[in-house]
Amino acid sequence: MKTGLHFLVAAKRCEIDELQQLGRTSALVNITGRLIHGLQRERGLSNLVLGSQGAHFTEARNAQVAECLQLEAELRTCLDCLDTNAAHAGNGARLFSRIAYVLHGLGALPALRGQVDRLAWSVRQSTEAYTRLVSGLLAVVFEAADSATDPEVSRLLVALFNFMQGKEFAGQERATGSALFAAGRADAPEQQRLLHLIDSQERCLQVFGEFSPAGVATLWDQGQDRATLADLERMRRILCTASSGSALDANLSLPWFDACSRRMDGMKAVEEALAAELLCVCQRKMASAQAELTAYSALSENDTGETPDLAFFMAQPAGAPGASAGLNVAAQGFGPHLERSILELVQEQAQRLQTIGDELDTVRASLNERKVIERAKGLLMAHRHLSEAEAHKTMRQMAMNQNRRLIEVAEAVLAMAEVLPPPR
Amino acid sequence: MKTGLHFLVAAKRCEIDELQQLGRTSALVNITGRLIHGLQRERGLSNLVLGSQGAHFTEARNAQVAECLQLEAELRTCLDCLDTNAAHAGNGARLFSRIAYVLHGLGALPALRGQVDRLAWSVRQSTEAYTRLVSGLLAVVFEAADSATDPEVSRLLVALFNFMQGKEFAGQERATGSALFAAGRADAPEQQRLLHLIDSQERCLQVFGEFSPAGVATLWDQGQDRATLADLERMRRILCTASSGSALDANLSLPWFDACSRRMDGMKAVEEALAAELLCVCQRKMASAQAELTAYSALSENDTGETPDLAFFMAQPAGAPGASAGLNVAAQGFGPHLERSILELVQEQAQRLQTIGDELDTVRASLNERKVIERAKGLLMAHRHLSEAEAHKTMRQMAMNQNRRLIEVAEAVLAMAEVLPPPR
Numbered sequence: 001m002k003t004g005l006h007f008l009v010a011a012k013r014c015e016i017d018e019l020q021q022l023g024r025t026s027a028l029v030n031i032t033g034r035l036i037h038g039l040q041r042e043r044g045l046s047n048l049v050l051g052s053q054g055a056h057f058t059e060a061r062n063a064q065v066a067e068c069l070q071l072e073a074e075l076r077t078c079l080d081c082l083d084t085n086a087a088h089a090g091n092g093a094r095l096f097s098r099i100a101y102v103l104h105g106l107g108a109l110p111a112l113r114g115q116v117d118r119l120a121w122s123v124r125q126s127t128e129a130y131t132r133l134v135s136g137l138l139a140v141v142f143e144a145a146d147s148a149t150d151p152e153v154s155r156l157l158v159a160l161f162n163f164m165q166g167k168e169f170a171g172q173e174r175a176t177g178s179a180l181f182a183a184g185r186a187d188a189p190e191q192q193r194l195l196h197l198i199d200s201q202e203r204c205l206q207v208f209g210e211f212s213p214a215g216v217a218t219l220w221d222q223g224q225d226r227a228t229l230a231d232l233e234r235m236r237r238i239l240c241t242a243s244s245g246s247a248l249d250a251n252l253s254l255p256w257f258d259a260c261s262r263r264m265d266g267m268k269a270v271e272e273a274l275a276a277e278l279l280c281v282c283q284r285k286m287a288s289a290q291a292e293l294t295a296y297s298a299l300s301e302n303d304t305g306e307t308p309d310l311a312f313f314m315a316q317p318a319g320a321p322g323a324s325a326g327l328n329v330a331a332q333g334f335g336p337h338l339e340r341s342i343l344e345l346v347q348e349q350a351q352r353l354q355t356i357g358d359e360l361d362t363v364r365a366s367l368n369e370r371k372v373i374e375r376a377k378g379l380l381m382a383h384r385h386l387s388e389a390e391a392h393k394t395m396r397q398m399a400m401n402q403n404r405r406l407i408e409v410a411e412a413v414l415a416m417a418e419v420l421p422p423p424r
Numbered sequence: 425m426k427t428g429l430h431f432l433v434a435a436k437r438c439e440i441d442e443l444q445q446l447g448r449t450s451a452l453v454n455i456t457g458r459l460i461h462g463l464q465r466e467r468g469l470s471n472l473v474l475g476s477q478g479a480h481f482t483e484a485r486n487a488q489v490a491e492c493l494q495l496e497a498e499l500r501t502c503l504d505c506l507d508t509n510a511a512h513a514g515n516g517a518r519l520f521s522r523i524a525y526v527l528h529g530l531g532a533l534p535a536l537r538g539q540v541d542r543l544a545w546s547v548r549q550s551t552e553a554y555t556r557l558v559s560g561l562l563a564v565v566f567e568a569a570d571s572a573t574d575p576e577v578s579r580l581l582v583a584l585f586n587f588m589q590g591k592e593f594a595g596q597e598r599a600t601g602s603a604l605f606a607a608g609r610a611d612a613p614e615q616q617r618l619l620h621l622i623d624s625q626e627r628c629l630q631v632f633g634e635f636s637p638a639g640v641a642t643l644w645d646q647g648q649d650r651a652t653l654a655d656l657e658r659m660r661r662i663l664c665t666a667s668s669g670s671a672l673d674a675n676l677s678l679p680w681f682d683a684c685s686r687r688m689d690g691m692k693a694v695e696e697a698l699a700a701e702l703l704c705v706c707q708r709k710m711a712s713a714q715a716e717l718t719a720y721s722a723l724s725e726n727d728t729g730e731t732p733d734l735a736f737f738m739a740q741p742a743g744a745p746g747a748s749a750g751l752n753v754a755a756q757g758f759g760p761h762l763e764r765s766i767l768e769l770v771q772e773q774a775q776r777l778q779t780i781g782d783e784l785d786t787v788r789a790s791l792n793e794r795k796v797i798e799r800a801k802g803l804l805m806a807h808r809h810l811s812e813a814e815a816h817k818t819m820r821q822m823a824m825n826q827n828r829r830l831i832e833v834a835e836a837v838l839a840m841a842e843v844l845p846p847p848r
Contacts, residue, residue, distance in 0.1 A: 093435040
């Protein structure tokens with residue numbers, strides 16, 4: 001017959017399983033991030049090839065395609081190692097479904113490259129195609145972040161996801177700006193899109209700052225090359241303030257691309273630091289959970305089968321606020337007071353899991369906010385036939401006019417959903 | 425190499441695993457509910473024994489103890505069958521930890537019964553001990569509800585948990601009222617406690633009404649015996665309005681106990697209807713998921729390994745709002761357009777999982793509200809040395825004075841946590 005101690009140990013084993021799974025997920029997030037970076041460069045170089053009608057950058061693009069093929073192979077190897085039979089902390093179905101979408105997209109990538117080779121697609125078509133694939137890859141990272149059951153790991157994944165998403169907005173900014181300079185003419189809708197991308201980027205980096213460990217946040221703050229930044233801001237100003245239809249200096253195309261690329265390479269270093277931290281935290285947590293499990297198992301061997309006594313009814317209820325926390329399991333004596341100490345362990349565990357759950361709820365709130373905002377944006381796009389940039393702008397405007405937070409506006413939009421006419 | 429189809433199938437398998445696990449959890453919830461009911465009766469009869477100094481109800485109590493031993497054995501069998509090695513949808517650790525606590529409490533139950541046998545404990549001590557054990561059992565049901573990854577199942581579990589919790593408040597009301605009548609004298613703190621229990625009970629039943637399927641809600645509304653209810657309300661009025669210290673008719677002790685018990689037996693029937701519905705929904709969902717998996721597997725065999733084409737970049741992004749929903753998998757043709765239709769399946773799956781996730785968030789909100797309110801209550805209890813009833817009353821009062829919802833007051837209390845002095 002299973003005892004309380006049995007389930008105490010089982011609970012600890014669950015924690016360890018979840019940490020192991022997080023370790024594997026972190027590896028997946030790492031290679032996904034590297035492939036995203038590669039595809040962002042490939043997108044940019046493809047645009048330069050298309051923009052110059054195949055006259056320039058063909059070699060650089062070819063090299064980049066080769067690198068991406070290599071990264072894709074690494075991702076596929078990682079996916080092959082993924083145990084699709086093991087349960088995945090409650091959102092395995094969503095994670096796998098995102099992966100299925102990504103694999104489909106990677107399968108279609110050669111066809112996309114063929115369109116660029118033959119100069120058959122416009123810069124806009126090519127950009128949109130790459131962007132779609134990257135957004136599929138980012139969705140994999142989001143699900144990974146959403147699956148974390150440890151608050152510290154969850155914080156890191158939220159920081160990492162937001163940083164990656166911010167970097168993707170930076171990548172889209174690079175592409176949009178390149179296209180504008182290459183076209184040699186300012187264009188109001190594209191300029192509005194640029195502003196949207198800069199704005200979204202900053203919002204993501206802000207969330208990253210909130211959730212990132214201090215060391216990595218400092219790395220980002222201090223690691224940015226000031227000269228590059230000044231260059232970038234000058235060209236941003238030129239791009240954003242030119243009146244629609246007026247001429248833009250096509251010679252700025254390359255300096256713009258370079259400045260954006262340097263900034264994105266700097267971002268990659270931060271991404272890698274975050275990923276390394278993630279791995280490190282997972283390993284540290286695993287080691288400590290494993291030590292506790294060993295201590296529990298020792299108790300298990302000493303389990304004399306003594307009957308629990310009235311102490312159960314006198315002690316603080318498990319998980320009650322203020323219940324004895326910070327008990328050091330390994331330091332627990334056992335023997336005559338075995339049952340008493342198992343009760344204490346059970347209470348300590350319940351209390352700790354409670355605290356973890358509460359912290360997790362707090363971290364998750366930021367992911368949930370994102371989900372709500374995306375849903376509201378999607379609703380506006382469908383109902384009012386807006387582009388994403390327009391829907392975003394509409395909601396930002398509502399937030400400013402009503403002096404409310406974006407999330408509050410999004411909730412209001414969703415609450416209105418029922419009374420809106422059906423789309424189309 | 426794993427293909428998109430592979431992960432499409434893996435995602436569906438995850439869904440099936442989760443449903444299977446929900447089925448097992450539902451069985452655990454069912455027997456837990458029956459044991460709770462048995463312990464509630466044992467608590468009531470023990471009080472009558474203690475109240476009459478062992479002169480009455482000994483036989484009835486002995487019979488009830490025997491029944492509880494039987495139910496406990498059933499629960500232990502169910503726990504022995506629980507696969508503690510399988511991952512449990514993200515909150516296995518919390519569920520197992522709750523079970524460890526409960527097993528410890530069940531181990532201590534013989535000692536508690538001994539105290540009652542020897543008339544060594546007061547009615548209050550005995551009530552509190554049983555109540556602690558029941559609240560541990562309810563925490564198991566709460567974790568089960570919190571683990572559901574299917575919105576329909578989650579709704580049922582939320583309804584069931586709230587109904588069980590409401591019934592436990594009814595049980596505590598029975599015990600408190602019995603003790604008051606038996607003492608023959610009104611007592612202000614106990615009367616306040618009674619009001620708190622009636623109030624909490626009604627709040628739980630209201631949530632039950634919101635989340636319960638119409639059939640079961642009707643069963644509850646129409647199944648209540650009006651004569652019993654009128655009796656109960658008359659005695660409630662007597663208990664609550666007597667001025668503190670004035671005499672109460674000790675002869676009402678038994679009619680009160682009987683009226684409360686009849687009501688609780690009626691509640692048990694509703695509980696069982698909910699549990700049956702739960703099992704039925706799990707089985708229906710399993711069957712439909714299994715059919716979809718079979719359809720996917722057929723696709724798998726026909727997978728010609730054709731390369732995905734540009735269709736990927738033209739179609740609606742997966743999970744985008746308004747993406748083609750309601751595709752019938754089984755009706756999908758495959759063959760020449762195989763890849764196209766796998767892309768559609770991937771999109772349909774992503775869209776469906778998105779919808780499920782959104783619905784789940786909505787249902788979960790009610791569980792989260794409960795967590796926040798409990799946390800705030802615990803904070804008040806620790807910081808202001810209040811009983812649970814007093815903390816509850818304080819928050820209700822704040823909500824009324826400020827014309828805010830209880831959850832908003834709870835959030836405000838938690839936000840104040842940092843500036844409060846440390847407890848004790």
